[in-house]
Every structure is written in structure tokens, then in C-alpha cells.
Amino acid sequence: MSEQATITQEQQTQKAGKYLTFVLAGEEYGLEILRVREIIGYMDITAVPQTPDYVKGVINLRGQVIPVVDLRTKFGMETAEQTEETCIIVVEISQGDHSISTGIVVDRVSEVLDIASGDIEDPPDFGSRVDTDFILGMGKIGDSVKILLDIDKVLAGDELGEFANADAETDEQ
């Protein structure tokens, strides 16, 4: 029991750190800051045919073409009109042995928060049926709760992976 607690404690300690918080459909989400490569304002996205509907297309980020995912679509939320505060967060997803950059469209970027391990809790158990693997934990800031996302698992779609692979191959060439 104590061993189990120790492991959890260790995990929690690993989870503690800086998170970039953003807003999606009124809810605040958190991303590990080390997975964030850059935050950019909204820019024109080139749509790519024969991709899932949550893939909005690709952008040219200083010469590098990266895919952009609409996180609202991915989460099965309603699509929202783009505003002045709409941003694209470029994250680094680890795909096997290499990592790829992907842009995610969010409603608004809030701030960088330093969340202590004591303020992070495990995702709640909704039962075996509900998959909560993509949630890293629940960050308690004051009275509010921020959902900390495991962006690797969020974007662990095989198609995206292939897409990313193709992308990587293109990079290598």
C-alpha cells in the first residue's frame, strides 16, 4: 500500500510543473509547457483533402509545414467562429522514437501556470467504459478545476500518425 502510494506520489511529482492554460468552449485546459513549442496567432490554414474532419489542414510556420487539428472537432464539440483571440498552439507530439510538431486551434490562450503536485489529482473514474487516458490530471487552481491534457494521447490518432510520418518523410527528403 505504501509502495503504491509512493508510486502515485512519484507520478504526481512528475506531473507538477508549468502548464500553459487555454480555453476551449468556456472550459480551461492545461498543456505541459515543455510540449509547447510556440504560440501563434490564427493564420490562414490550407485545407488538405482526404483527411479526417478534425484535421483543418496545414500551415507554413517559418518554412515548416505542420498539420493543424481543430481540438473542438476532435473533442466532438461544436465548431466555433474564429475570433481575434483564436490562437494556434504548436505542440510537439512524441510518435514512437521521434517527435512531430502539430498545431491545435484553441479559443483563447490564458496564461502559464506553475501547478504544484498537491494541486494535481488523478482523473476521476467514470467506469471502465469511459476512456480517460488522454487526461493527465485535474489541476486545482483556487476554486476552479483545469483539465490537464496528455496531448500525445489526445492526438494519438493512427491517421494523424501516418500523416505525421508522411510529413516526416517529406522533411527527410
Added chain:
Amino acid sequence: MFKNMKLGTKIAGGFAIVLLLTAVLSYISYNGMTTVSDRVDKVADCNTIIQKVGVMRQQEKNFVIRGDHKYVTRVDELVDETVTALNELKGKFDKPENKAAIDDILKQANSYKSAFDSYVELAEKKAELVSTTGSLVTSAREVVSVAETMRAEQKKELDEILHGKTRPAKSASNSGSNWATAAAAAPATTGTRNNKQVDDKLTKADDANRIIKWALECRRHEKNYIARCDDTYVQKVNDNAQKIAKLAKDMKSRFQQAKNQQQADQMVAAAETYSKAFGEFVAMTNQQKVADEKMVEAARATVESSEKVVTAQSEQMFSQMASANVLMIGGAIVTILLGSMLALVITRGITKPVNRIIQGLTSGSEQVSAASGQVSSSSQSLAPGATEQAAAVEETTSSIEEMSSMTKQNAGNAVEAKNLSAGARDGAEKGAEAMGRMSKAIEDIKKSSDETSKIIKTIDEIAFQTNLLALNAAVEAARAGDAGKGFAVVAEEVRNLAKRSAEAAKNTSDMIAESVKNADNGVEISQEVTQQFTEITGGIGKVNDLIAEIAAASSEQSQGIEQVSTAIGQIDQVTQSSAATAEESASASEELSAQAEELKFMVDSLRALVEGASASANRTSGHVPAGTKTTGKLGSSDKLWHKISDGGAKKQTAARKAPSGNEQNQQTNPEELIPLNEEETSTLANF
């Protein structure tokens, strides 16, 4: 339908129906009478014919008895008349059977005529035969004369034989009557000389005597036959004639002298002639008998046929009379029934509405008398009312004068108000212009605020970018690990600044937005104000117009008021006259009530006329004196009424005298105040 008819129409219709029925009845009776008279005429004709036939027969008998030829002409005339009458009668008949009967009668009459003619002819012949010159008479006379001559000769011879030739004249003169004594004497004288010769002479004389006797018997029998027409006489005449002939022949044989033989021959011939003539006579008599029978038969047939016709006609006449009687009696009954029914209906139709009218009139007259009482009282109360009215009219006149001055003042005020409103309009127009300028200024303010808000937006964008940069810096600092800690702090600071500048920009933007909104409001308000000013200007214009109208109206009003005051003067006049008229109408209403009484009396008279005197006797008694009393007064009041309704200026002065009291003296004649022309006076009179 019947109720809606006029009274005259009802009565006329009823009489017309009754008259029509009477006419129909008259026609039927006339028709019957005509037919009957026609029949009677025919029957009379037939009877005339029968009578004529009787007269004819009489004349015929006269002829038979007397043999006078004038009767023949009479009979002929009668026959002709009868035929003419029959032909006329035939023309009158329509039925073929009657015509046939008449034809039959005609035939009979003709046969009678022919029979009579033959009879007359025979009678004439007979008369000729029996006349002195006729063969019958001459032959008989010849026989007698020859026989006498013979006898006389024989006697003479006998005398010669007996006495010589001295006394032949004496014996000849006595031969007619005293031949027997002579004969008796003869044998006595001659017997002595020559008996045989005497006997011969005597026989011969005797024979002659016998012949004479027979001839005379013949004549006697002939006369008997003529008188009695018995055939036995015929035989006797014939026997005698034969005897004469025989004896004459016998004598001839006995005569020696040729002269005597010749005489005997002459006698035979005469006897034969006589016999022949008598035969003819007998034949004619028989023929006459036949003709007579024929005549009788024809006459009887004529009479019988005529009587038949008469009977038939009278039968028809009686049947027609009976049918005409039935028709007439039936018609009379129908007419009487219908007439009485109509009389009942029409009488009811008249009396019912008349009774209704009487009731209406009675109640009407009662109401009229009551109403006239009311009219009297109300007109009496009207008189003081009219006087009060006159006073009120004077008050009205003074107030109208006040009103007139006020109206004039009003007109002046209105003009002033018009000027003032024109000034107000100018002010409002200027205000509207100023408001236009103000709204333009506010627009300018709004424009500049918009520009400012654009700048603020740029600042906000810069703040956003700065924020992003700060976040990226924080990310980079985090990546740098511990080395980036200081940088992270700087980034945080930069971020805070960006946040603050964003907030400031947002505040400024809000403020500017508010000022823009306010400017908009201002523009709106200024527009509203401008509109209001325009409205005010319009309103002031209208007010101006209205005030002008008021001014005009006021002047018109003052004119009107003057007219009103004139009219009130007239009203005053009329009021005075109406006060007089009220008095008049009071007296007139009394007359009216009297007339209503009279009307009642008249209605009662009408009721008496309709229902009979007994029905309304109790009612009339009370009203009679009232009615008679009022008639005298009626004339004068009528005159007065005519005077009033004549409507002259004269009437007004006359009427003004009527109301009593002190007012009369105080009131001046309105015509003196306001002179009226003729038209006005007449219109006034028609009030």
C-alpha cells in the same frame, strides 16, 4: 276585396247587378212575349182563314140559294184573300212541317176554288136551261102549246060538228079551263049527228088534254126535282115525257090530217127535246152535287188543316208560355234572392264602416273638444309667456350688443395674435436651423471618436501580440529550465504590461464606444428637435391661418350678430303679434270646442240615419241646443280667422289691440323701429 271598394262603387255595383238581372229577366219575358205574340199572330191568321172559309161558304150558300152572280165575285175575292193570307202566313213560319201544312191548306183552297168555279159554271148552264129561252122550258111549252092548239082545233071541229060554225071563238076562249065542261057538252051536241066523229074528236081532245096534263106534270116534277133534287122525280119526268111521246106518236097514227100529224111530230120532237134537256139538267145537277161535295170537302179540309195549325201553334204557344213563365218565375226568384243578398251585403258593407267612422268621429270630436280646451288653456298661458318672451328678447338684444363689441375686440386680438405667432414662427425656424448645425457638430464628434477607436483597436492588437510574445517567452524560459527562470520573470512582467495595456485599451475603447453612442443619441435627439421645430413652424403657420380665419370669422360674426339683432327685433314684433294670436286662438279654440259639439251632434244625426232614430235618440237630445247656439257665433269667428290668415299689415295692428294690459302702451310698433318691405311682411305673416 269588397272592403276596399268605394262606397259609390259598392252601391253602383249592387244596383248594376240587380239591374243586369232585371234586364235579363225583362229580356226573357220580352222574348217569351214576342214568341207568344208571334204565335198568337199566326193563330189569329189561321182563325181569319177559318173565318174567311166560313164566310166563303156562306157566300157560296147565298149563291146556291139566290143564284146572284155578285156572290160569285165575293167568293172569288175571299178565295184570293185567303190565298194571300195563307202565303203571308207561310212566310211567317220557319218549320218545314208548318209550311207543308200551309201548302196543304193552299191546295185545299185551290181545289175549293176550282170546285166552286165548276159549280158556278154548271149553275149558269142550269139557269140557262131553266130560263124561258132554255130548251127545257121551250120544249115543254111547245108541247103544251101544240097540245093546246090541237085540243082547241079538236074542240072547234067538235063544235062545228055539234053546233056549226057559230061558236068556235067561244069554245076557244074557254079551252084552257073549261075544256071538261065543253067536252061533256060536246058529246051531247054531236051525239046526234055523228057519234063516231064526235068520239074521235073527243078522244083526240082528251089526248091533247092528257098531253097537256103530262107536260104540266113533267114541269111540276121538274120543279120538284129542282127544288128537292130527288131522283124519283127524274123517273117521273122521264115517264111523263115518254108517255107524251108515246101518246103523241099514237095520236099521229090516228090523225088523218097532215097538219095534225105534223103537230104530233112536233110534240114528239118537243117531248124528246124536253127529255133530253132534262137529262142534261139532271146530269148537271149531279155534277153540281159532286162539285158541292168537293167544295164542302175542300172547305172542311181547309178548316180542319187550319184548326190543326191553330192547335199546334196554340200548343206550342202554351208550352212556350209555360217555359217563359218558369224562366220568369225562376229569374224573379233568383233576382229577388240575389238582390236581397246584395242589399244585405252592401248595407252591411256600408253600415259597418259608417258605424266605425261614426265611432271614430265620436271619439274624434270628443278628443277635438278636449284638445280645444287644452288649446284654449295653453293659448291663454301662451299670452303672458309671449309677453315674457318680449322682455327676454329685449335682454337678448342688449346682450347681443355686448357680444358684438366683444366680437370686435376678438377680431383685434386675433390680428395681434397673428402677428405674435408670425414672430414665434421665425424663432422656431431659427431654432430648427441651429439644431441642424448642432447635429452636424455631433456627427463630427462621432467621426473623430470612430477614428480614435480604430487607434485603440490597434493598441489592443499590439497588446495581444505582446501577450503572445510574453507567453512564448515564458515557454522558452520554461524550456531553458533553471537558466530561464529570470527570463520567465521578465516574460511574466511583459505579459502583465501587455495585459494592463490591453485593459486600458479596452477601457478607452468602451469609453469611446459610449461617447459614440452618446453622440448618436445626440444626433437622434437633435434630429427629433429639428423635426419638432419643423412641426412647431408648421403648427405656428396653421395657428397663423386659424387666427386669420378667426379674425375673418369674428368680423363676419359681428355682421351676423347685427343681422341677429335685426332678426331679434323682428322676433320681438312676432312675439307681440303671437301674444295677440294666442288670445285669438284661445277664443278660436272655444269656437272649435263648440264646433266639436256640433260635430258630435252631426255624428249622432249620422248614427240616427244609419242605425235608425231610436238608436241614438238618447244621445242627440243633449247636443241640439249647443249646436244651434254656436252656429251664430261661428260666422264672426270665421271672419276673424280669415282676417288673421290673410296676413296683411292691417291684421297686425288689428291683432295687437287684442291683448289687454299696460304693456301695450309701452311697446312701440316694431314697424317704426325696423321698416319692413312687403316681402318681409308677407313672410312674417306666414309664421
